[in-house]
Amino acid sequence: DSGVTQTPKHLITATGQRVTLRCSPRSGDLSVYWYQQSLDQGLQFLIQYYNGEERAKGNILERFSAQQFPDLHSELNLSSLELGDSALYFCASSVGRNNNEQFFGPGTRLTVL
Amino acid sequence: AQKITQTQPGMFVQEKEAVTLDCTYDTSDPSYGLFWYKQPSSGEMIFLIYQGSYDQQNATEGRYSLNFQKARKSANLVISASQLGDSAMYFCAMREGRVLTGGGNKLTFGTGTQLKVEL
Numbered sequence: 001d002s003g004v005t006q007t008p009k010h011l012i013t014a015t016g017q018r019v020t021l022r023c024s025p026r027s028g029d030l031s032v033y034w035y036q037q038s039l040d041q042g043l044q045f046l047i048q049y050y051n052g053e054e055r056a057k058g059n060i061l062e063r064f065s066a067q068q069f070p071d072l073h074s075e076l077n078l079s080s081l082e083l084g085d086s087a088l089y090f091c092a093s094s095v096g097r098n099n100n101e102q103f104f105g106p107g108t109r110l111t112v113l
Numbered sequence: 114a115q116k117i118t119q120t121q122p123g124m125f126v127q128e129k130e131a132v133t134l135d136c137t138y139d140t141s142d143p144s145y146g147l148f149w150y151k152q153p154s155s156g157e158m159i160f161l162i163y164q165g166s167y168d169q170q171n172a173t174e175g176r177y178s179l180n181f182q183k184a185r186k187s188a189n190l191v192i193s194a195s196q197l198g199d200s201a202m203y204f205c206a207m208r209e210g211r212v213l214t215g216g217g218n219k220l221t222f223g224t225g226t227q228l229k230v231e232l
Binding site (some may be wrong): 033 | 159
């Protein structure tokens with residue numbers, strides 16, 4: 001158990017819908033990263049937050065957005081969902097300073113029908 | 114160009130044997146970190162081992178060791194005494210640049226190697 005929690009574990013929804021994925025980092029970790037794992041794109045970095053502020057952006061679609069709240073949990077919002085958004089979405093956390101390891105949560109498996 | 118290349122889509126190894134999973138990387142930054150993660154069929158990503166670009170010695174963690182050849186830009190994972198529970202997908206990943214307080218330390222992943230340990 002990495003100490004990172006993600007909810008829900010599974011999500012099935014229809015095209016055009018909007019969903020919110022939630023992540024709670026390990027206690028004391030200030031940085032949260034979101035990654036998407038799909039069959040065609042592999043594991044890709046989406047976005048990172050540190051102590052509530054966006055710090056790095058990767059291949060994140062405009063239909064996707066994220067935020068990190070004062071209690072350090074983070075949410076990834078996916079809207080106008082398409083079939084191709086079906087993937088495993090991981091949240092990872094790290095201390096955010098002088099520390100290399102990123103600890104991954106169990107992931108949320110999103111299926112868009 | 115691919116930043117992380119894993120050329121072995123699948124590998125088989127006999128139980129108790131050692132196995133090497135290949136990883137080559139591409140970066141012009143002198144400061145970087147290399148990681149290996151294990152992803153069992155259940156889906157979670159498990160951190161295995163880390164090697165920094167300035168580390169003089171190869172990293173080891175239990176049965177895992179990282180064969181770091183900087184000039185060749187390779188960071189192969191060696192698993193000794195394979196166990197059935199080692200069957201999983203293995204990902205090599207890189208962080209480019211030094212660790213920044215507060216951000217920018219994203220990981221770039223390779224496509225993975227599916228390892229199957231057989232009796």
